[in-house]
Amino acid sequence: MARPETDRQFTMTEKTLIKNISIVNEGQITVADLFIENGLIHSIGQLIDHKNVKIVDGTGKYLFPGIIDGQVHFREPGLTHKGDLYTESKAAIAGGVTSFIDMPNTLPNVLTIDILNEKYQIASKKSLANFGFLLGVNGDNLDEIIKLETSKLLGVSDDGLYFTKKGNLLADNPETMEKLFANCKSIIAIHSEKEQIVEENENIYREKYGENVPIEFHPIIRSEKACYEATKRAIDIANKLKARLHILHLTTEAETHLFRNDIPLKEKNVTTEVSVHHLWFSDKDYKRLGTLIKWNPAIKTEKDKKGLLKALLDDRIDIVTTDHAPHTLDEKQKSYFQSMSGAPIIQHSLNIMLEFFKQGLISLEKIAEKMCHNPAILYGIENRGFIREGYYADLTIVDLNSSWTVDKNNILSKCGWSPLEGTTFQTKVTHTFVNGNLTYDKGNFDETKRGLSLSKSN
Numbered sequence: 001m002a003r004p005e006t007d008r009q010f011t012m013t014e015k016t017l018i019k020n021i022s023i024v025n026e027g028q029i030t031v032a033d034l035f036i037e038n039g040l041i042h043s044i045g046q047l048i049d050h051k052n053v054k055i056v057d058g059t060g061k062y063l064f065p066g067i068i069d070g071q072v073h074f075r076e077p078g079l080t081h082k083g084d085l086y087t088e089s090k091a092a093i094a095g096g097v098t099s100f101i102d103m104p105n106t107l108p109n110v111l112t113i114d115i116l117n118e119k120y121q122i123a124s125k126k127s128l129a130n131f132g133f134l135l136g137v138n139g140d141n142l143d144e145i146i147k148l149e150t151s152k153l154l155g156v157s158d159d160g161l162y163f164t165k166k167g168n169l170l171a172d173n174p175e176t177m178e179k180l181f182a183n184c185k186s187i188i189a190i191h192s193e194k195e196q197i198v199e200e201n202e203n204i205y206r207e208k209y210g211e212n213v214p215i216e217f218h219p220i221i222r223s224e225k226a227c228y229e230a231t232k233r234a235i236d237i238a239n240k241l242k243a244r245l246h247i248l249h250l251t252t253e254a255e256t257h258l259f260r261n262d263i264p265l266k267e268k269n270v271t272t273e274v275s276v277h278h279l280w281f282s283d284k285d286y287k288r289l290g291t292l293i294k295w296n297p298a299i300k301t302e303k304d305k306k307g308l309l310k311a312l313l314d315d316r317i318d319i320v321t322t323d324h325a326p327h328t329l330d331e332k333q334k335s336y337f338q339s340m341s342g343a344p345i346i347q348h349s350l351n352i353m354l355e356f357f358k359q360g361l362i363s364l365e366k367i368a369e370k371m372c373h374n375p376a377i378l379y380g381i382e383n384r385g386f387i388r389e390g391y392y393a394d395l396t397i398v399d400l401n402s403s404w405t406v407d408k409n410n411i412l413s414k415c416g417w418s419p420l421e422g423t424t425f426q427t428k429v430t431h432t433f434v435n436g437n438l439t440y441d442k443g444n445f446d447e448t449k450r451g452l453s454l455s456k457s458n
């Protein structure tokens with residue numbers, strides 16, 4: 001099988017034979033051996049006999065393609081007191097995530113190709129996982145963006161830009177959106193909330209409670225209406241202009257009905273995702289966790305949570321992401337308006353989905369589809385996301401019968417806390433291979449290798 005053209009630096013990785021493992025891939029679970037050579041999956045089959053290789057006994061364990069997380073905020077450059085490309089990629093790998101796509105709301109915002117290239121440079125030196133970056137887009141750089149060869153970009157996005165730069169957001173400017181959608185050839189990933197509606201709601205509650213609005217009102221302020229109207233309008237414009245639209249982190253049951261499941265993912269021009277926290281938490285959790293679970297868009301009701309899972313299972317929702325967004329505890333534990341939105345969660349995303357499996361709510365094959373195969377298809381990522389001979393050996397081994405509890409001592413994200421502290425998971429990631437290198441082995445890291453930039457298939 002031909003080696004992918006993108007990179008040859010991993011020819012030095014050790015040859016490894018994973019023996020007798022249940023391989024979860026492309027709708028099937030098959031017990032087999034898998035041989036890794038030169039960073040790639042060399043062969044899959046029964047009893048492959050190789051000498052002088054590292055052996056990993058997979059008996060009783062499950063092998064997934066490495067998770068591809070389509071939405072993260074690793075904070076570098078500019079916000080590295082919260083997290084950086086080294087620390088957050090390390091947390092990712094402990095959670096079985098081998099590739100990530102990072103959003104443009106770092107500092108400076110990623111509004112030019114130079115800044116985008118700088119992020120790739122930093123990641124190639126620091127990231128333990130494979131990486132891709134979206135170029136930021138808002139009203140200010142729109143004219144520059146549409147002059148670019150956008151088909152070559154992994155994607156463009158407005159996500160999170162409102163944290164560092166007010167005004168000119170896509171969701172509030174349909175004319176800007178139309179111009180972008182008409183001229184952009186890459187995927188356009190948008191954060192879909194109408195800020196005007198949110199601001200009106202904020203004013204109502206500020207008048208009533210001052211700065212100390214109870215957090216329980218967060219999903220009423222960042223309301224279903226704000227989400228639904230923004231998503232509906234974006235889809236209508238995308239359909240009219242034949243743009244390739246991706247709605248990030250869907251949060252309401254109402255919005256799920258705007259998406260189709262009667263065509264294959266490859267043929268969709270409008271796709272969407274759910275982030276794990278919107279499947280795991282609901283508004284019942286605000287009382288217990290307060291602003292620690294303040295996210296934008298907000299965690300909504302039990303009905304929304306159930307509706308999101310239903311839409312994930314019936315393929316109206318295409319992928320699962322984390323929106324991993326570390327902030328320090330100080331930044332989180334503030335009054336309503338002052339508390340930052342977002343939380344670290346990448347280390348536990350596979351555990352969360354496997355917990356749903358344990359509850360009989362989703363199959364292992366569906367988890368692989370939504371966390372591995374579909375992100376690769378959706379972003380057009382070459383030679384990753386599937387367990388196939390000739391593909392990169394990005395692989396995650398899990399033990400489905402091993403309990404552990406999240407606490408401060410086992411959290412790897414730089415911010416050092418998690419909204420999941422005290423949660424016991426019944427499954428454990430035991431090994432993570434990145435480009436054939438056993439980067440994570442039962443709690444120990446091999447930090448000698450760096451991840452590769454994700455390349456786009458045509």
Ligand SMILES: O=C1C[C@@H](C(=O)O)NC(=O)N1
Nearest residue numbers: 073160295296325341342
């Ligand atoms: O979309 C986003 C961005 C993120 C962040 O903190 O960067 N936090 C959020 O709550 N939502």
